[in-house]
Amino acid sequence: MQLRQDVSLKPYNTFGIDVPAEYYCDVTSIDDLREATELKQQKHILGGGSNLLFTKPVQGVVIHNRLKGISVEKHDAQHVWLRVEGGELWHDFVLYAINKGLGGIENLALIPGTAGAAPIQNIGAYGVEARETIDSVTFWYWNEQQLLTYTNRECDFGYRDSIFKHRLKDKAFIKSVVFKLARKPVYNTSYGAVSKELEEMGVTELSVKAIAYAIMHIRKSKLPDPAVLGNAGSFFKNPTIPLSSFNKLLERYPKLPSYPVNDKMIKVPAAWLIEQCGWKGYRKGDVGVHEKQALVLVNYGTARGAEVWGLSGEIMASVKERFGIELEREVQCW
Ligand code: EPU
Secondary structure: OOOEEEEEOHHHOOOOOOOEEEEEEEEOOHHHHHHHHOOOOOEEEEOOOOOEEOOOOEEEEEEEEOOOOEEEEEEOOOEEEEEEEOOOEHHHHHHHHHHOOOEOOHHHOOOOOEOOHHHHHOOEEOOEEHHHOEEEEEEEEOOOOEEEEEEOHHHOOEOOEOHHHOOOOOOEEEEEEEEEEEOOOOOOOOOHHHHHHHHHOOOOOOOHHHHHHHHHHHHHHHOOOOOOOEEEEEOEOOOEEEHHHHHHHHHHOOOOOOEEOOOOEEEOOHHHHHHHOOOOOOEEOOEEEOOOOOOEEEEOOOOOHHHHHHHHHHHHHHHHHHHOOOOOEOOEEO
């Protein structure tokens, strides 16, 4: 393992923010991990850098997950358990699964980032979350310098949330994840945009490939490609509010969209709230709000992380003032 000093992190975050890391190393094996454990510097674990905002130079060592490989763990008549190493690109793993006709993650096609980040964030899109197919997560636990495996239940998954963002934050390096995928998938086309896209594509017989392609098409048409325009996907979570507050808002905003959560709480789309506050398409210098999806903040070139952070704060304040709703940032800030 090679430890480098003063390394630009620009290529390693989809926002394209240029900050230096005091120290940086790639981890490509368990031996590298053991070696990294010995480092005295403060450790920061980096995956695909697709849900990250750097607001200042990173002190300590950035440990980049580059573990690669996909293998069949086991199988039976209904399911195949695939193990994917943490440094594999998530979308490559989705392509691998759909090419084998295995179902469960096709709705998560084209989400940027690595497979190792999927459980941390419990990535989700178009009616599906990673937790529905994650069987177990194996991680290197820095405190005890050993590999541990947590079952799905032990990962404490929630909406864009897991134990890896709380008790195990910065303590676990995701080595690999096992997904339990279906040989005879149950398709989820509940999301209006997905069924509409499939119809437009002329799909008469559903397949995991057809769904993945429809979703790739929708994402390409709505969400900016980080390779072209720096961004980290949704910058905020969709807030969950009490039904009583929602009903009051509905009197003033009859078009407010919503998704039921339980009999007391309801989820509202942050993108809608932000758009109503007039932010959609806003640009100041090189920082802006995407013109097609108000939930996505973008870097037009040389934005600094602090500017993105500042804009997100302004947006949060205006949503709070107008709707009384406290937005929460989804993106992790270093
Ligand atoms: N909307 C607006 N203005 C906009 C965009 C959307 O009013 O600029 C409205 C839409 O009309 C719709 C609602 O907001 O009524 C929801 O929009 P959309 O279906 O685009 O989804 P979202 O809630 O904005 C979530 C996820 C995305 C995921 C999509 C599709 C979160 C924080 N975001 O966005 O995930 O791709 O659903 O399932 O839950 C990500 O996490 O990085 C991400 C992109």
